[in-house]
Amino acid sequence: MNWISNYVRPRINSLFSRREVPENLWIKCPECGTMLFHRELSDNLNVCTSCDHHMQITPRERFSALFDGGVFAEVSVPDPVEDPLKFKDQKRYPERMKDAKKKTGEKEAMLVAEGEIGRTPIVAACQDFSFMGGSMGMYVGNAIIAAAERAVKLKRPLILFSAAGGARMQEGILSLMQMPRTTVAVDMVREAGLPYIVVITHPTTGGVTASYAMLGDVQIAEPNALICFAGPRVIEQTIRESLPEGFQRAEYLLDHGMLDRVTHRTKMRDELITITRMLMKHPPAVMGDLPAPEPDVAPPADDAGKPPEVAAEAKPETEAPKE
Numbered sequence: 001m002n003w004i005s006n007y008v009r010p011r012i013n014s015l016f017s018r019r020e021v022p023e024n025l026w027i028k029c030p031e032c033g034t035m036l037f038h039r040e041l042s043d044n045l046n047v048c049t050s051c052d053h054h055m056q057i058t059p060r061e062r063f064s065a066l067f068d069g070g071v072f073a074e075v076s077v078p079d080p081v082e083d084p085l086k087f088k089d090q091k092r093y094p095e096r097m098k099d100a101k102k103k104t105g106e107k108e109a110m111l112v113a114e115g116e117i118g119r120t121p122i123v124a125a126c127q128d129f130s131f132m133g134g135s136m137g138m139y140v141g142n143a144i145i146a147a148a149e150r151a152v153k154l155k156r157p158l159i160l161f162s163a164a165g166g167a168r169m170q171e172g173i174l175s176l177m178q179m180p181r182t183t184v185a186v187d188m189v190r191e192a193g194l195p196y197i198v199v200i201t202h203p204t205t206g207g208v209t210a211s212y213a214m215l216g217d218v219q220i221a222e223p224n225a226l227i228c229f230a231g232p233r234v235i236e237q238t239i240r241e242s243l244p245e246g247f248q249r250a251e252y253l254l255d256h257g258m259l260d261r262v263t264h265r266t267k268m269r270d271e272l273i274t275i276t277r278m279l280m281k282h283p284p285a286v287m288g289d290l291p292a293p294e295p296d297v298a299p300p301a302d303d304a305g306k307p308p309e310v311a312a313e314a315k316p317e318t319e320a321p322k323e
């Protein structure tokens with residue numbers, strides 16, 4: 001009996017469990033309840049094809065859709081002190097970090113990258129809501145400073161995608177200190193005369209809206225994104241009044257002068273190209289001149305690999321509109 005229950009049964013179980021269909025092939029839209037096939041959803045940048053609800057998108061997915069040919073170089077971010085307060089709630093902070101790293105495959109809640117969009121060189125930073133609610137800790141502060149320094153050094157505009165539940169409470173006052181730190185970083189970009197563009201995604205709340213997410217030269221938001229300092233539930237309980245329809249949503253804030261634009265995710269890239277080129281005083285981007293490269297050809301190696309006469313032939317076509 002022991003042999004059967006200890007050896008045979010686990011073998012049989014492991015054989016069957018391996019063949020199970022992965023659960024995440026179909027994703028249910030939290031807004032309208034439609035079941036969406038994962039590939040269809042990712043092709044549409046995680047926007048529901050049925051009701052246009054903008055779901056979470058990871059920084060990596062966003063960057064591969066944003067940068068020309070999906071090519072970008074990560075900017076390294078200095079590591080902060082680990083668990084400075086020895087914080088513990090139901091779980092210890094390092095354990096929470098370990099879980100978040102395992103779940104997302106990312107190091108922390110922000111990714112910084114440099115590359116080109118519509119042949120316009122930029123530096124971009126993107127917050128990851130799936131990593132501990134995109135909470136702003138010391139690493140996120142370091143990431144924004146690294147992004148700002150890189151932008152100033154390379155004389156490129158900085159584009160930031162925000163998504164956060166607020167400050168990271170496990171770092172206490174040290175996370176709140178990221179508000180002045182990131183504000184100084186934004187000032188650095190401004191003093192260098194470079195544009196700082198913020199794209200606010202659902203949800204952006206707490207200390208993040210009290211600092212870098214609201215300091216853009218141009219403030220863009222994704223449709224129906226919740227943007228607030230204190231959430232609607234907290235306000236309702238405090239003032240004991242029901243709030244108007246769509247309160248603290250992107251469209252409401254646009255109507256009340258808090259935002260410059262509300263832009264659909266699928267149109268965001270073109271809009272960012274137009275805005276950065278205008279602010280950098282570049283001529284307009286060439287429309288319809290950006291075919292996706294073959295998946296197995298790496299664009300940066302492309303130019304270098306070509307014989308010089310081919311590169312010279314290709315050049316006037318691509319460079320002409322800039323002059």
Ligand SMILES: [Zn+2]
Pocket residue numbers: 029030031032033034048049050051052053
């Ligand atoms: Zn939907």
